[in-house]
Amino acid sequence: MNLSHIRGVVFDFDGTLAPNLDLPEMRRQVIELSARAGVPGDVVEDLFIIEIIEAATAWLARCNTSQATAFHQQAHDHISNFELEAASRVEPFPEVRQLLSQLRDRHIRTAVVTRNCEQAVRNTFPDIDGYLDLVLARDNVEHYKPDPRHLIQALAGLGTDPATSLMIGDGRMDMQLGQQLGLTCVGVLTGSHQEDVLIAAGADIVLEHVRDLGRRLVPC
Template sequence: MTHRSNSIKSTMNTRNKLQEILGFVFDFDGTLVDSKIDFPLMKEKIVQLLKKWDVYVKGIDDKLYALELIQFGCNSLRKDPLALARFREEALTIVEHLEMERCSNAIPFPDTERALNEIHQRGYKIGIISRNGKTAIKEVLSRFSFPHDVVLTRDDVEKIKPDPSHLLKAINVLGLKPSQTAMVGDHPIDMKCGKGAGVFIVGVLTGVSTERDLREAGADVIVRNLAELVANLRSYGIQT
């Protein structure tokens, strides 16, 4: 009886939260598209670059993602502007090559276009934020019909997610408040970003993360895919 009561309470809380939502901000890789970017290889190559520039610290790659490792390298070389510029150029060349190699063949998940179109038709504003570069994102968006009101890549912001400023900038462009926004993503980075921004957080199981990973990182609700998110909007009778 207690379990059922908790389940009903959870469903009611989700419905109440969704009724306040006027816009959704989506992660890109693993949420909208299956790009298959080789992030472990990217990280490995950046570690090799750190070693080449003699700024590698043992164990640092256990704590940081590839883009954060690049920032670590830049910080380590900040006293030598020329070296910093060369390191950053080499690092971004590695990242952009791996992104474009995969994004040129990236495809949406089966439910993506239909779900985004229905969300858009229901009157919600739609944003997309990504740690990927602008060139890679534009390449994918040029091939598929994703309704959206704003796209912010790493090239469009000073700090990338999980820093909440990435998401907050998108919310500002959409003309919304955090309380009116839901962040939808497949990775703990997305959950942490949403938590920091104070938005409703939807974890989606289309990436590599488990339900436990997403809940521990701050997800308010978990869905298997975007079709299930839209089904929830329908079943709750929510429409703006």
């Protein structure tokens, strides 16, 4: 697939530019918190982590607003602490900075769109503003992925169109979101999902590692 038309690249963060969070463990802990608060399991099953907190909070709020507020705060503090602790132990994948510099040299605009919190992203990648044009973490936006407005906001910030933009990520959600908005979708195998899952979710290309994008976007 020819990528010479690409003018903007939107990156997922965890599992794409840096080692993945242990999302199954984070999810297990949030479910445990909600169960301890008295929320039935079927209220939160099949949901993503933040959506579990929202659903459990809504369920609790039907009977006890103050308990719901306390749970919401406790659960958000818990996931932020989880993210910050993980961020303190990792750094961007090798060659990520070189890749981003190459893209900048080619005047390709770049953004991160992540459900992680901004502080965790910056702890992992302290000099990120020197390499990327835009960082949109969970706490920087009102609507985060899989809500398409997260990606729409990123494209608006970059000033690029879906037709000339590329979404790259390790997760099914990234591929589905990119495809939904008409971006070229590139999966990477350094995070949550394998090639078959990424292709089924809409990946046009699957790469072993994000650094391989450089060879596809920047001709020798």
